[in-house]
Amino acid sequence: xxTPPSSATVVIVGSGIAASQIAQKLQKAGIDVLMLEAGPxxxxxxxxxxxxxxxxxxxxxxxxxxxxxxxxxxxSPGDNGYFVQYGPEPYKAGxxxxxxxxxxxxxxxxxxxxxxxxxLQSLYGVGxxxxxxxxxxxxxxxxxxxxxxxxxxxxxxxxxxxxxxQPELPLSTFDQAFKAGVASGGYHVITExxxxxxxxxDDRPACCGNxxxxxxxxxxxxxxxxxxxxxxxxxxxxxxxxxxxYRIEHDEKDRIAAVHYKDPDGATxxxxxxxxxxxxxxxxxxxxxxxxxxxxxxxxxxxxxxNVGRNLMDHPGTSVTFLAKxxxxxxxxxMRLSCINNLRDxxxxxxxxxxxxxxxxxxxxRAVSNYLLSKGVAGPDLPHMVRDYASRWVVVNSFFDILxxxxxRIVPVWGQKDAMGIxxxxxxxxxxxxxxxxxxxxxxxxxxxxxxxxxxNIRHSDTYFNNNHIMGTLIMGNDPRDSVVDADLRxxxxxxxxxxxxxxxxxxxxxxxxxxxAALSMRLxxxxxxxxxxx
Amino acid sequence: xxxxxxxxxxxxGVTGLTGLIGCSRLPAPLAPVASADFMTLSRxxxxxxxxxxxxxxxxxxxxxxxxxxxxxxxxxxxxxGAAFRSLTSLPPALQPLATTILRAWQTGVVGEGAKAQVVSxxxxxxYRPIDDVCVLPTYARGEPHYWxxxxxxxxxxxxxx
Numbered sequence: 001x002x003t004p005p006s007s008a009t010v011v012i013v014g015s016g017i018a019a020s021q022i023a024q025k026l027q028k029a030g031i032d033v034l035m036l037e038a039g040p041x042x043x044x045x046x047x048x049x050x051x052x053x054x055x056x057x058x059x060x061x062x063x064x065x066x067x068x069x070x071x072x073x074x075x076s077p078g079d080n081g082y083f084v085q086y087g088p089e090p091y092k093a094g095x096x097x098x099x100x101x102x103x104x105x106x107x108x109x110x111x112x113x114x115x116x117x118x119x120l121q122s123l124y125g126v127g128x129x130x131x132x133x134x135x136x137x138x139x140x141x142x143x144x145x146x147x148x149x150x151x152x153x154x155x156x157x158x159x160x161x162x163x164x165x166q167p168e169l170p171l172s173t174f175d176q177a178f179k180a181g182v183a184s185g186g187y188h189v190i191t192e193x194x195x196x197x198x199x200x201x202d203d204r205p206a207c208c209g210n211x212x213x214x215x216x217x218x219x220x221x222x223x224x225x226x227x228x229x230x231x232x233x234x235x236x237x238x239x240x241x242x243x244x245x246y247r248i249e250h251d252e253k254d255r256i257a258a259v260h261y262k263d264p265d266g267a268t269x270x271x272x273x274x275x276x277x278x279x280x281x282x283x284x285x286x287x288x289x290x291x292x293x294x295x296x297x298x299x300x301x302x303x304x305x306x307n308v309g310r311n312l313m314d315h316p317g318t319s320v321t322f323l324a325k326x327x328x329x330x331x332x333x334x335m336r337l338s339c340i341n342n343l344r345d346x347x348x349x350x351x352x353x354x355x356x357x358x359x360x361x362x363x364x365x366r367a368v369s370n371y372l373l374s375k376g377v378a379g380p381d382l383p384h385m386v387r388d389y390a391s392r393w394v395v396v397n398s399f400f401d402i403l404x405x406x407x408x409r410i411v412p413v414w415g416q417k418d419a420m421g422i423x424x425x426x427x428x429x430x431x432x433x434x435x436x437x438x439x440x441x442x443x444x445x446x447x448x449x450x451x452x453x454x455x456x457n458i459r460h461s462d463t464y465f466n467n468n469h470i471m472g473t474l475i476m477g478n479d480p481r482d483s484v485v486d487a488d489l490r491x492x493x494x495x496x497x498x499x500x501x502x503x504x505x506x507x508x509x510x511x512x513x514x515x516x517x518a519a520l521s522m523r524l525x526x527x528x529x530x531x532x533x534x535x
Numbered sequence: 536x537x538x539x540x541x542x543x544x545x546x547x548g549v550t551g552l553t554g555l556i557g558c559s560r561l562p563a564p565l566a567p568v569a570s571a572d573f574m575t576l577s578r579x580x581x582x583x584x585x586x587x588x589x590x591x592x593x594x595x596x597x598x599x600x601x602x603x604x605x606x607x608x609x610x611x612x613x614x615x616g617a618a619f620r621s622l623t624s625l626p627p628a629l630q631p632l633a634t635t636i637l638r639a640w641q642t643g644v645v646g647e648g649a650k651a652q653v654v655s656x657x658x659x660x661x662y663r664p665i666d667d668v669c670v671l672p673t674y675a676r677g678e679p680h681y682w683x684x685x686x687x688x689x690x691x692x693x694x695x696x
Contacts, residue, residue, distance in 0.1 A: 333682025
């Protein structure tokens with residue numbers, strides 16, 4: 001039996017897209033890296049099988065059964081009680097504690113923020129400014145796009161120093177019809193940038209339209225944390241799976257000396273290193289920091305000013321479903337290809353949230369069937385109506401730009417522990433009128449869009465859903481009194497502790513956060529290489 | 536252009552496609568084939584005449600022990616004849632059973648919540664009406680970017696819409 005590794009120059013907690021991209025880059029620079037992953041390794045084919053055999057195909061967590069030693073939330077058939085909801089609004093995050101992390105079930109939308117997204121306070125008097133600018137991040141956005149094989153259009157609104165490294169995916173006939181149909185209403189539909197192979201790239205195939213980006217691309221045409229992890233290991237990084245880190249230990253100079261993990265048998269292990277990176281998800285990471293208490297840090301590691309876990313964000317969304325007048329045939333090709341891109345910025349942001357409206361190229365069959373069955377349709381009419389409704393079924397949903405609010409927060413639930421005796425995470429979450437006003441604006445857009453497409457049977461869902469874009473809980477800023485990490489993603493309290501997480505983002509913007517996380521990680525890797533060389 | 540099933544097999548390679556289908560098959564059913572009554576009932580509810588009796592047996596085995604109710608439902612449907620179009624036209628006492636059977640064939644799931652069980656995937660009826668247009672999720676229809684090409688729905692399906 002091999003002895004598990006007990007030290008490395010750089011120890012990373014987590015093995016998702018951020019952890020693995022950093023690990024690959026450091027290892028290629030000659031710096032040895034150990035990644036500690038709480039969950040097990042999983043296999044793509046098994047997840048595909050789980051999906052096909054799941055009665056809950058709309059729940060992206062469903063094909064990923066939680067492990068006993070490193071549970072994650074499950075919501076079907078019922079809530080497994082791991083992620084404790086304190087309300088008043090639900091925050092039903094779907095994240096995975098497995099090797100490779102949550103991007104196993106992302107949709108590969110690879111967006112840059114708008115420059116204005118990073119200075120909401122100075123431009124619009126709401127939210128916060130980032131301690132870095134878009135220009136600081138731009139080269140790293142490009143580096144991440146090259147690594148991930150991102151293709152996109154020219155007109156996203158985010159300035160670029162170089163063209164996208166890959167061509168954009170062609171729009172489906174559905175997305176083309178949507179784009180043409182709403183243009184006269186002033187809606188500017190563009191192809192979404194995506195880390196989904198347009199052409200074969202990096203030993204992965206081109207997307208061939210399996211219509212199942214979420215919860216699992218069966219052919220790895222999408223770049224995921226698993227892709228990043230495989231490349232990190234190929235570069236020489238070490239992964240220790242099933243290593244549930246439960247304590248961060250500091251020394252007398254407040255530097256991090258070690259992290260402690262439990263294996264599935266409950267045995268404890270201590271791992272030392274020179275530099276430590278926390279990259280274990282924007283809910284689990286703040287929980288880990290807050291349960292790592294000492295006499296000197298009674299609120300937990302990095303939490304002197306009680307900012308860890310606060311400012312929780314997501315992209316709350318609403319949706320509309322209607323029947324277009326003419327057949328449009330959604331469901332051919334990738335599940336998400338285009339969006340309305342001209343509601344994402346403007347002076348209105350002082351008053352209500354910006355929004356991205358997403359066009360859903362999802363297979364409509366399950367939704368159509370369930371709808372018709374709920375109406376009692378049966379017998380010979382059913383196949384005919386399935387075909388007719390499926391050809392005209394349109395779904396549009398939204399991402400709203402929630403503002404950071406210290407009262408929206410992740411907490412450790414000391415009174416409820418998992419099978420390893422580790423406190424579960426809990427959440428306090430309220431959605432403000434800044435979002436409620438945007439919801440009402442979006443409702444109007446939905447009606448207008450339905451009108452432009454001759455829509456009937458218009459059904460609004462104005463109840464917010466989560467989009468699993470967990471941000472803010474490890475927020476970055478220049479002032480230690482209101483932030484967790486500085487502009488270099490270094491803990492204000494601990495010189496050798498860094499955080500790679502969407503939790504560091506100081507605003508949510510209106511776009512999927514993974515590419516920004518990847519860019520921040522590429523930038524952090526440069527900082528870590530610099531630290532190692534000058535230590 | 537949309538590839539037919541046969542040309543898709545040529546394009547992908549027969550081995551690859553059958554490999555995909557093979558690994559999605561559920562374990563061989565332990566249940567016997569469905570009773571004649573259950574299959575007649577299922578045909579009336581779904582609007583399809585060519586239902587698979589093995590799958591029917593799997594569904595019947597899970598629903599189970601309701602032969603009397605099957606007979607009552609069958610009798611009611613036969614009295615409606617060709618006019619049957621809606622579950623709501625059935626006596627309220629029989630609607631839950633009819634819904635369960637139809638949902639099982641249509642969506643491949645029997646039961647709800649913690650009792651939900653998957654009985655089929657690729658044989659699920661909801662995919663059939665537009666199988667000339669939409670790929671079964673996780674399966675591949677054809678070459679990359681096929682989705683950008685204009686549609687040519689099959690003549691037989693076009694009659695349905």
